Amino acid sequence: MAINFYDSIPSLFLLWLKKKQYRIKIKITVHVADFNNEDIIMKIIVTGGAGFIGSNFIFYEMKAHPEDTIICIDSLTYAGNLSTLEPVMKNDHFRFYRTDIRDRDAIYRIFEDEKPDIVVNFAAESHVDRSIENPTIFLETNIIGTSVLMDACRKYGIRRYHQVSTDEVYGDLPLDRPDLFFHEDTPIHTSSPYSTSKASADLLVMAYHRTYGLPVTISRCSNNYGPYQFPEKLIPLMIANALADKPLPVYGEGKNVRDWLYVEDHCKAIDLIIRKAGDGETYNIGGHNEMANIDIVKLICDYLDKPYSLIKHVEDRKGHDQRYAIDPTKIHNDLGWLPETKFADGIKKTIQWYLDNKKWWEDIISGDYMNYYEKMYGNRKVLS
Ligand SMILES: NC(=O)c1ccc[n+]([C@@H]2O[C@H](COP(=O)([O-])OP(=O)(O)OC[C@H]3O[C@@H](n4cnc5c(N)ncnc54)[C@H](O)[C@@H]3O)[C@@H](O)[C@H]2O)c1
Numbered sequence: 001m002a003i004n005f006y007d008s009i010p011s012l013f014l015l016w017l018k019k020k021q022y023r024i025k026i027k028i029t030v031h032v033a034d035f036n037n038e039d040i041i042m043k044i045i046v047t048g049g050a051g052f053i054g055s056n057f058i059f060y061e062m063k064a065h066p067e068d069t070i071i072c073i074d075s076l077t078y079a080g081n082l083s084t085l086e087p088v089m090k091n092d093h094f095r096f097y098r099t100d101i102r103d104r105d106a107i108y109r110i111f112e113d114e115k116p117d118i119v120v121n122f123a124a125e126s127h128v129d130r131s132i133e134n135p136t137i138f139l140e141t142n143i144i145g146t147s148v149l150m151d152a153c154r155k156y157g158i159r160r161y162h163q164v165s166t167d168e169v170y171g172d173l174p175l176d177r178p179d180l181f182f183h184e185d186t187p188i189h190t191s192s193p194y195s196t197s198k199a200s201a202d203l204l205v206m207a208y209h210r211t212y213g214l215p216v217t218i219s220r221c222s223n224n225y226g227p228y229q230f231p232e233k234l235i236p237l238m239i240a241n242a243l244a245d246k247p248l249p250v251y252g253e254g255k256n257v258r259d260w261l262y263v264e265d266h267c268k269a270i271d272l273i274i275r276k277a278g279d280g281e282t283y284n285i286g287g288h289n290e291m292a293n294i295d296i297v298k299l300i301c302d303y304l305d306k307p308y309s310l311i312k313h314v315e316d317r318k319g320h321d322q323r324y325a326i327d328p329t330k331i332h333n334d335l336g337w338l339p340e341t342k343f344a345d346g347i348k349k350t351i352q353w354y355l356d357n358k359k360w361w362e363d364i365i366s367g368d369y370m371n372y373y374e375k376m377y378g379n380r381k382v383l384s
Helices: 013-021 053-065 082-088 105-115 128-133 134-157 194-213 233-241 263-274 293-306 329-335 344-356 358-363 367-378
Strands: 043-049 067-072 094-097 118-121 160-166 214-222 221-227 248-251 259-263 281-285 290-292 311-314
Touching: 043 134, 043 221, 053 067, 053 214, 053 263, 067 105, 067 263, 082 094, 082 311, 082 358, 094 105, 105 134, 105 311, 118 134, 118 263, 128 134, 128 194, 134 160, 160 194, 160 263, 194 214, 214 263, 221 263, 233 293, 233 344, 248 293, 259 263, 259 293, 259 344, 263 281, 263 329, 281 293, 290 293, 293 311, 293 344, 344 358
Parallel strands: 043 067, 043 118, 067 094, 118 160, 160 214, 214 281, 221 259, 248 311
Antiparallel strands: 259 290
């Protein structure tokens, strides 16, 4: 029912207001939790979609929301693999752009042509060891690239910019305090150039929200495992080496603890955030599944029936974080998310995937990657 505002105000009072030249401000409050992208057909830009989590996210989205269109932007660094996206390449609801997120002109052109509703930024240099060798590219891609994407969002308009971040921005926890967890308000306290570049990007995302009102969200996830992970990361590296009866290089005593999450559970969490979460929200995502690196390696040996004698303890990573542990209570309470895959099932599925898809990773383990591998592990002092 329409109400004539002025009818309700005595005319004498109006005269008095006019005389005093008072201005009346009407304040409208929008409740952020009411944000809802659920029932809308959307165009989603996924950057870094030829990498591990990005590709899994594309497969998840195209199955869960076949009416949406996915636009993948990836520059195909050593970690990007176009063959991964083969199953969706011919789908009418999918397009691929080989573009660097630092290339402002090219990114603006894509936004102008595609007019996306949502951007999910997975594109990043993601390997801690490489960041220790060469920090610069991490700063360029992870920070500058993020700012270019957000500038494009400001210029062309967006319903949501989502930044895929990591629990590593919180630094690490001591091994002897299993009662401690990372919460969303845990102070940022980074260790490596990688985590510092990711934390810087997070701060920039929140600055764009506050300064320009950009509708953003951030998710900070623990270690992922699953299909299509590049074989330089712990689990695929150990599977590939064990299958070839090669040494299994474990940093130090291997006691460092990580909280492992099956990649599809991470994808489901991001899907919920981009569709249901309020602007400016940050969510921790974790599996409540803490395991020491050495126990993971032994489990892989057991599954593949390989002897523990393959395990070689090598000189530790510089500044190696001891323990990561996420408290995912907020995303559970706000959005109803829970990890669905138990580690025992997820690791079996993952190992089986690497057994069934040898060509995918055997093609990768060649050329440049092997030179890098030799540099990282070939010259490292063997402790035992
Ligand atoms: N892997 C994990 O366990 C984990 C955990 C938490 C958060 N994350 C974050 O999730 C995101 C994805 O991680 P991932 O493991 O899939 O990484 P990945 O290294 O497997 O994939 C990164 C992708 O980004 C692309 N890329 C790199 N630089 C680019 C650039 N300048 N322009 C365009 N594309 C570029 C690469 O080609 C690759 O396809 C990263 O932001 C990472 O920080 C990863």
